[in-house]
Amino acid sequence: MSEHTLINEHPDFAKAQVIVAGVDVGAVSSKSVILLDGQPCAVSQVKTRMPEESASRAINEALAKTNFKLENIHYIVGTGCGRTQVPFAHRTITEIPCDAAGAVHIWGPSVRTVLDIGGQSCRVIHCTGKGRATAFLWNDKCAAGIGRSMEVFANLVKKEVTEMGNIALQSDKFPKLSDFCSVYAQSEFFDLIRSKASKEQAIAAYHYAMAKRIATLAARSGVKQDFVIIGGLARNPGITDWVEKILEVRRLAPKPEWDPALITALGAALFADTFYRRQQSDVSKKPEESQCA
Amino acid sequence: MNIGKILAGIDAGHVATKAVIMRGRELLGYCTVPTGFDVVDAAQAALNSALKNTGISGNELGRIVATGIFKEIIKVPSLNVTKTVPEYVADATGAFFLNKNSRTVIDIGGNIHKAVSYDQDGTLLDVIQNDKCADGLGIFYTNMANALGLSEEEMSELALKSTKNLSIAIQCSLSAESDAIDLMCQGADIADVAGAVSRFIVERVADMCTYMPLTKDIVVIGGLAKSRAIVNHLPDLTKKEVSVLKLPEYVGAIGAAISDGGEK
Amino acid sequence: MMNNGSETIIERFRSITENTHEYAKSLQGKGKMLAGYMCTHVPEEILYAAGIIPVRVLSSHVSQAMTRSYIHETYCSFSHDCAYQGLQHNYDYLDLIVTSSSCIHMAEAFNVWVRFAGFQHKSYLMSFPHIIHSKPASGFMKESFEEFRQFIEKFSKKTITDDDIERAIKVYNHTRRLLQQLWEFLRRDNSPITGPEVATVTLASQLMDKEEYNQMLEQLIQRLENNPGKAPSGVRLMVTGGACDDLRIFDLVENLNYRASLIFIDSCTAARYFWFEVPEDRSDKLEAIAEGYISRIPCPSKDTVPGTGEKKRFRFIQQFIQDFKPDGIVFLCQRFCSPQSMDIVALKPILDKLGIPWTELELDTTVPVTLFGTQLEAFVETITGVAP
Numbered sequence: 001m002s003e004h005t006l007i008n009e010h011p012d013f014a015k016a017q018v019i020v021a022g023v024d025v026g027a028v029s030s031k032s033v034i035l036l037d038g039q040p041c042a043v044s045q046v047k048t049r050m051p052e053e054s055a056s057r058a059i060n061e062a063l064a065k066t067n068f069k070l071e072n073i074h075y076i077v078g079t080g081c082g083r084t085q086v087p088f089a090h091r092t093i094t095e096i097p098c099d100a101a102g103a104v105h106i107w108g109p110s111v112r113t114v115l116d117i118g119g120q121s122c123r124v125i126h127c128t129g130k131g132r133a134t135a136f137l138w139n140d141k142c143a144a145g146i147g148r149s150m151e152v153f154a155n156l157v158k159k160e161v162t163e164m165g166n167i168a169l170q171s172d173k174f175p176k177l178s179d180f181c182s183v184y185a186q187s188e189f190f191d192l193i194r195s196k197a198s199k200e201q202a203i204a205a206y207h208y209a210m211a212k213r214i215a216t217l218a219a220r221s222g223v224k225q226d227f228v229i230i231g232g233l234a235r236n237p238g239i240t241d242w243v244e245k246i247l248e249v250r251r252l253a254p255k256p257e258w259d260p261a262l263i264t265a266l267g268a269a270l271f272a273d274t275f276y277r278r279q280q281s282d283v284s285k286k287p288e289e290s291q292c293a
Numbered sequence: 294m295n296i297g298k299i300l301a302g303i304d305a306g307h308v309a310t311k312a313v314i315m316r317g318r319e320l321l322g323y324c325t326v327p328t329g330f331d332v333v334d335a336a337q338a339a340l341n342s343a344l345k346n347t348g349i350s351g352n353e354l355g356r357i358v359a360t361g362i363f364k365e366i367i368k369v370p371s372l373n374v375t376k377t378v379p380e381y382v383a384d385a386t387g388a389f390f391l392n393k394n395s396r397t398v399i400d401i402g403g404n405i406h407k408a409v410s411y412d413q414d415g416t417l418l419d420v421i422q423n424d425k426c427a428d429g430l431g432i433f434y435t436n437m438a439n440a441l442g443l444s445e446e447e448m449s450e451l452a453l454k455s456t457k458n459l460s461i462a463i464q465c466s467l468s469a470e471s472d473a474i475d476l477m478c479q480g481a482d483i484a485d486v487a488g489a490v491s492r493f494i495v496e497r498v499a500d501m502c503t504y505m506p507l508t509k510d511i512v513v514i515g516g517l518a519k520s521r522a523i524v525n526h527l528p529d530l531t532k533k534e535v536s537v538l539k540l541p542e543y544v545g546a547i548g549a550a551i552s553d554g555g556e557k
Numbered sequence: 558m559m560n561n562g563s564e565t566i567i568e569r570f571r572s573i574t575e576n577t578h579e580y581a582k583s584l585q586g587k588g589k590m591l592a593g594y595m596c597t598h599v600p601e602e603i604l605y606a607a608g609i610i611p612v613r614v615l616s617s618h619v620s621q622a623m624t625r626s627y628i629h630e631t632y633c634s635f636s637h638d639c640a641y642q643g644l645q646h647n648y649d650y651l652d653l654i655v656t657s658s659s660c661i662h663m664a665e666a667f668n669v670w671v672r673f674a675g676f677q678h679k680s681y682l683m684s685f686p687h688i689i690h691s692k693p694a695s696g697f698m699k700e701s702f703e704e705f706r707q708f709i710e711k712f713s714k715k716t717i718t719d720d721d722i723e724r725a726i727k728v729y730n731h732t733r734r735l736l737q738q739l740w741e742f743l744r745r746d747n748s749p750i751t752g753p754e755v756a757t758v759t760l761a762s763q764l765m766d767k768e769e770y771n772q773m774l775e776q777l778i779q780r781l782e783n784n785p786g787k788a789p790s791g792v793r794l795m796v797t798g799g800a801c802d803d804l805r806i807f808d809l810v811e812n813l814n815y816r817a818s819l820i821f822i823d824s825c826t827a828a829r830y831f832w833f834e835v836p837e838d839r840s841d842k843l844e845a846i847a848e849g850y851i852s853r854i855p856c857p858s859k860d861t862v863p864g865t866g867e868k869k870r871f872r873f874i875q876q877f878i879q880d881f882k883p884d885g886i887v888f889l890c891q892r893f894c895s896p897q898s899m900d901i902v903a904l905k906p907i908l909d910k911l912g913i914p915w916t917e918l919e920l921d922t923t924v925p926v927t928l929f930g931t932q933l934e935a936f937v938e939t940i941t942g943v944a945p
Contacts, residue, residue: 120471
């Protein structure tokens with residue numbers, strides 16, 4: 001799993017007022033982002049097995065990079081498909097508002113469409129400049145598991161998942177695979193082997209089919225600029241380049257300091273930050289509250 | 294001293310390439326290698342590994358017969374494949390050779406599953422294969438094991454411990470995977486999810502079997518035959534007893550090796 | 558809390574939806590003949606007039622693959638399930654199976670029953686026009702209904718008089734009026750009955766003897782009028798789709814992490830089934846039934862006005878939106894159903910213009926609780942925003 005070094009490398013928790021975290025338990029990987037006074041101080045990304053232990057693994061891996069413990073975190077928001085299995089979350093929110101909040105935080109108020117290509121599902125989210133999600137479209141069953149299938153495919157062609165995108169882009173002529181059904185695409189891939197197509201062409205063909213399917217989902221929802229792509233598969237230039245080409249819309253450039261798979265967890269952490277601060281200000285606002293327990 | 298010919302069979306399947314070395318009726322060596330994209334590489338590697346522990350060198354090899362979906366691709370000079378046989382012939386030949394009482398073989402492979410019936414002389418009677426939407430059962434099984442963080446053996450054993458019948462979509466492996474992952478995210482018991490995965494495979498295989506009247510004495514082969522959970526549930530739906538041949542994923546390669554001229 | 562027995566009546570209805578065969582056989586025990594029907598376009602009044610109780614064939618929600626040998630993979634799961642139940646002999650006790658020509662998937666399920674499940678000599682396929690909003694449609698239906706009447710007379714060895722039909726029409730209209738009264742409760746901001754409960758009670762109507770049903774429903778409505786509201790409604794959600802007979806989905810809508818209320822269902826297992834009346838006391842009874850059925854909220858498979866391509870159903874939907882005031886609409890789209898998916902393509906821009914948010918769930922045999930739950934919660938989050 002890739003990691004990025006973020007700004008605050010030596011988080012000093014003793015001086016921090018607000019320590020929050022977002023934990024995104026996805027079907028394929030679980031991510032967490034810890035914010036110290038609104039600034040990212042540690043992140044993590046682990047493979048999901050069972051959701052509850054994966055959530056713990058994710059937060060613990062991030063905490064290991066800090067000098068504080070789970071108990072020191074003031075507010076935790078859980079998100080992702082496994083969000084109901086995060087026992088230490090104070091609150092759960094679905095990926096949709098988190099994607100919007102995270103994307104606008106990173107790319108700014110011009111963002112209007114967020115395409116989140118995850119391991120098991122993908123979604124298109126429409127949002128305001130303030131990062132509020134207003135509408136979304138979730139993939140149907142036939143378009144499930146795109147991210148995960150890329151890992152499987154990489155195994156099949158004995159390449160690293162991280163190389164795949166660049167290899168795909170090397171070919172501009174390649175056969176066409178079914179883009180409406182993964183089961184058919186898989187069978188057609190075997191035909192490619194039999195037809196003695198090159199490995200590079202096969203990889204390109206697969207990427208194009210997956211990009212087409214993702215772009216179709218986005219097009220059904222409509223893509224308004226500014227447009228960003230997040231989620232694990234946003235790391236794959238073979239997918240992102242072709243999605244852009246098919247949609248005829250350019251996305252905003254990715255941010256090198258942010259792994260796009262972490263944006264949802266970041267959004268969750270931002271909500272945690274807002275909620276905790278609101279809680280604190282509500283408490284301090286309460287008039288003549290008795291000091292006794 | 295056994296003066297039988299040294300024969301080799303290579304079954305180049307969608308997911309795995311299997312090689313066997315035989316002398317007459319005797320199985321001397323075997324090996325399986327993931328097929329991947331370079332089928333010739335895989336076939337070479339499987340053959341070399343199968344030969345390794347037998348003490349036999351490549352030059353002593355008599356015929357090499359190829360089967361499997363990629364049999365034509367591995368007919369390259371470096372491999373010296375002398376002939377190919379269709380998979381259903383290899384399956385039936387191998388099954389009948391290993392169990393003379395069998396009359397039907399069900400092969401549950403990585404991408405395709407099929408069934409072949411034959412008579413008391415091993416003569417082929419009928420063949421059926423899955424429809425396209427039911428492709429990829431073996432691949433699905435492997436993917437699910439990965440998703441659950443288990444080996445395939447672990448998943449099979451765990452499926453036997455399932456106490457609750459969870460329902461997953463039956464249309465195709467993609468929709469089944471979607472539902473199985475959904476169950477996992479709900480925190481469902483991993484044994485029950487494993488059970489659902491096995492039952493899905495059994496349902497699809499049993500459905501294929503309805504196209505052909507099943508005989509008694511059915512044997513099951515192919516990679517998925519190694520799963521006890523699958524083999525145990527198959528009789529519930531096919532309403533017939535089944536048994537698993539030893540080294541089930543090698544039966545095709547064995548059948549290829551001994552086909553047409555090999556020791557019966 | 559006083560609920561003066563309304564819960565018990567609702568429980569009884571729920572129990573019938575979960576034990577359909579037991580209930581149906583009890584009717585036979587009382588000497589009634591039973592006719593199963595696979596599509597709500599079958600004019601039940603004609604069966605009822607002959608003393609035959611129509612009961613709808615609904616999904617058993619079993620995940621099975623054996624029907625793939627009979628019906629193509631890409632036919633909807635509802636048709637596969639209905640075919641499966643026939644092949645499993647779950648419905649052998651029926652005296653007759655009837656369907657009307659509506660969609661090809663259900664037609665294949667019907668064929669499986671006739672050819673492979675032993676219903677060869679106790680089946681009837683009724684011709685029904687596809688373009689019901691056209692001049693010839695009414696005449697076509699009248700003729701078709703007349704043929705059906707003659708078949709039923711022969712089958713049941715009973716003459717069906719005009720009086721018999723009129724009586725049946727009145728019983729059925731009574732059911733329709735009662736159901737409309739029931740659904741009116743959901744208009745309230747603080748309803749004494751929840752949407753899922755209303756859906757359960759409505760589904761039961763398709764499985765029961767209407768006279769018995771009417772008695773129970775009258776009682777229920779009386780009690781509900783005296784009941785306090787259960788709770789103020791949360792985010793008000795309306796569902797629209799095909800044959801949504803999986804009550805677990807409706808339960809899910811009201812068991813989210815947020816408060817949401819199911820306030821209307823446009824499907825043939827709900828509003829489309831009863832939101833109309835057959836004109837009473839007409840001299841030509843079959844013509845009256847035809848007129849009534851033409852005035853129904855159309856099924857997506859039958860809703861096209863020739864020439865303009867207008868969808869009459871959308872007018873109804875707009876009216877329901879006005880009357881029931883949903884905050885959002887959930888499409889429950891049966892996977893592989895072509896008419897529904899084409900319908901939705903046309904409906905979405907209208908909802909966008911009305912400013913009503915929508916989301917789309919894909920129905921199948923199984924209910925992916927996490928997927929649906931997440932999507933519904935996300936829908937509520939986009940409607941209300943995420944508050945601390």
